[in-house]
Amino acid sequence: GWLIARLISAGITRLLKLVKFDTLSEKIKFTDFLSKANVQISPSGLIGKFAYWILMLLVIISASDAMGWAAVSNEVSKLIGYLPNLLIAIIFFVVGTFIASFVRDFIKGATNSLGISTGKLISTVVFYLLFIIVTLTALEQAGVDTSIITSNLLMIMGAILAAAAISYGIASRDLLANIMASFFCRRTFHVGQVIEVKGIKGKIISVNNVSVIIQNENENKIVIPAHRLLTNEVKIII
Structure with missing residues (x-):
């Protein structure tokens, strides 16, 4: 049984190498994932090892039945029945992590x-949020009860997101004001006009999403935040 398991395992590994499974694994960065996990074996070799141990468990069941060890046979059978769920969980985790990295x-x-x-x-925040979701889903697929972990993580994530949203909103207040002001400024001001605002006079050379750039008589470029053109009196000379 051991010899047959070794031969089949080697055959599966060789077949996967022939169909360039390792090359495909590199393209989807599965090889990089194994390297980060300190797994010093090729993807095809890993699947071959997995097949080897499945076959060895079947050999153990057969040997246990032949020797009348019903308890051992039953426990190993339960383990084999659990392995498909474990394999699906691992595949889901790997694919989910790859998708999270891509996003x-x-x-x-x-x-x-x-x-x-x-x-x-x-x-980075989006990656870890997706990674947590993938990890919890993989654990559930593997049969691990994650209800307590999920409830606690949801509360923590909610608090973090709320704090981040408030902080980001305060920090980006001026930026959002300039973006909104620029939308209205484009209807009034355009490249080539000569304007004066709060004693600053020059020719408009650019109107972007957050500011208006003018060039004065000395050919110096001056950046005026868009919201200043709405909150101050602007004189259009030309």
């Missing part, structure tokens, strides 16, 4: 392209 990288790239300085923080 993190996507948010980081999107926020960087928009010039949002807190993009890294936002992407």
